[in-house]
Amino acid sequence: MTLEDIKKIGVIGAGVMGTGVAxxxxxxxxxIILVDxxxxxxxxxxxxxxxxxxxxxxxxKEKLDQxxxxxxxxxxxxYQALEDADIIIENIPEIIEQKLNVYEQLTNITKEECFYLVxxxxxxxxxxxxxxxxxxxxxxxxxxxxxxLQNFAEVIKTSLISEGSLNLISEFLKQVKIDCxxxxxxxxxxxxxxxxxxxxxxxxxxxxxxxxxxQVDMIFTRGFHHEIGPLYTADLxxxxxxxxxxxxxxxxxxxxxxKCSQYMRDMVENGELGRKTGKGxxxx
Ligand code: NAI
Numbered sequence: 001m002t003l004e005d006i007k008k009i010g011v012i013g014a015g016v017m018g019t020g021v022a023x024x025x026x027x028x029x030x031x032i033i034l035v036d037x038x039x040x041x042x043x044x045x046x047x048x049x050x051x052x053x054x055x056x057x058x059x060x061k062e063k064l065d066q067x068x069x070x071x072x073x074x075x076x077x078x079y080q081a082l083e084d085a086d087i088i089i090e091n092i093p094e095i096i097e098q099k100l101n102v103y104e105q106l107t108n109i110t111k112e113e114c115f116y117l118v119x120x121x122x123x124x125x126x127x128x129x130x131x132x133x134x135x136x137x138x139x140x141x142x143x144x145x146x147x148x149l150q151n152f153a154e155v156i157k158t159s160l161i162s163e164g165s166l167n168l169i170s171e172f173l174k175q176v177k178i179d180c181x182x183x184x185x186x187x188x189x190x191x192x193x194x195x196x197x198x199x200x201x202x203x204x205x206x207x208x209x210x211x212x213x214x215q216v217d218m219i220f221t222r223g224f225h226h227e228i229g230p231l232y233t234a235d236l237x238x239x240x241x242x243x244x245x246x247x248x249x250x251x252x253x254x255x256x257x258x259k260c261s262q263y264m265r266d267m268v269e270n271g272e273l274g275r276k277t278g279k280g281x282x283x284x
Contacts, residue, residue, distance in 0.1 A: 001086065001113045003171050007031060010082040010110075012102060013091035014045035014075075016238055016276060017119055020147025021089050023049045026072040027064060027148070028176045033085060035076045042075035049073065052148055083109050087172065089117045089141070094244035096123055096251075100131050107132040115169065117141040118156075121237075121245040122188040122196070124252065125156050136160045139169055141180070142189060145236055154191050155182040187252035188245070195233065196246055200261050202230040206281070207263035213281040231281040235274030239267045 007030065011022045014036040022034045022045070036042050053066045074081075079102075082088060088110060092098055103116065110116075116138045118128050129135035140156025153173060157166055166182055173180050183190050202216045211219075217229025234242050246260040267273070267280065274280030 001115070001168065003168065003175070005113075006086045006172055008033065008085050008087075010035065010085035010088040011091065012036075012079075012082075012088060013093075014042050015091065015093075016145060016241075017143060017147060018089075018091035019045040019048050020145065021091060021119065021143060022073050023052060023069065023148050024176050024178075025089075026069045027053075030072065030176075032073045033076055033081050034073050035079060035081065037077060039075075039077065042077070046070060046073060046075065056148075079105055079109050082106065083111065085110060085114055087115045087117060089119060091119045094121050094123065094241055094248060096127060096248065099123060099128060103128050103131050103138075107134075113137075115139065115165070117169070119143050121192045121241065122248040122252070124187050125185045126158050129158050129160060136162065136165065139165065140185065140189070141169070141173070142191060143178075151178055153178050153180045154189055155180045156185050156189050157182050158185045188249050192245060193249070195230070196242065196249060197257060198230040199234045199242055200246055200258070200264075203234070203261035203263045203281075206231070207261060234264070235280035235282055235284075237274065238276055239264050239273045239280050243268055 009025050009030045010033045011018050012035045014034050022032045026032050034042060050066060050070060053064050053069055057063045088106065090102060092102055112134060114137065118125055118138060118140045120140060125138060125140040129138040132138060139161055142154040142156065144150035144152055170180055188196065205211050205216055206213055213231045217231050220226040220229035243260050243264050246258055249258040271277055272279045275284050278284050
């Protein structure tokens, strides 16, 4: 497959990441089949994209064609619609069994040349490659949130991926102005093996009453000159996704440092998932 052959992109999962991915690739002219489990989720995802594009047009001199972007996104609730996709970008929740289940189905539907781009926070890519017929077509692409605004991704390569495939995917990302660096496969890769320790310990500090969320983040922004603090980041990601990711890290490494803070588990229990529900460590 060459770059020119890539025309139709299947995006699975229309949550925080899938919505951003669909928007970004549609903005650059790709036809998108956006798949989720229910019509209302797909509707709300398209509304989010409409809002994002409207906001972009209000804030920028360079205008985007809202109508054309929306028309390029075709919504579906069945994977069968992905049979002629050239590339699939999967963004379902960070739960290994759920992801494996999707790939076990996809491998019997999609065409042989199709690449699977796994958008995951921590799951080793090999776990997914092991359940498909063409494991050499599975590559991790850890997009950064919010995808329409972030121009960088962490690519994760298994030992099966060829230099040619890696270059193709890297060129493909460049078509939508995303640069990347490719690291070797391992749970949490580079980004989340580091960042989730920060977020987890920050939650413990709040739980122990050592500092407020504002104070924790201020130490990162004012003291360490990070653009945003760990708790604002956790809210942006979604506390449920952070908890799931820590559980994957703990399952893989069996090290206590990855044991998820009870504070975040309680937040999930109370529906405080961060930005997506209007309340997390901060209010939105
Ligand atoms: P989310 O919870 O916001 O969205 C997941 C979506 O997948 C939901 O709309 C859900 O209905 C849908 N879904 C669930 N099962 C499905 C299935 N079997 N088929 C089709 N759709 C299904 O999750 P989010 O945050 O978008 O995360 C998606 C993936 O991206 C996760 O693996 C996460 O770790 C990873 N990720 C998340 C980042 C973030 O900042 N939220 C950043 C980078 C990666």
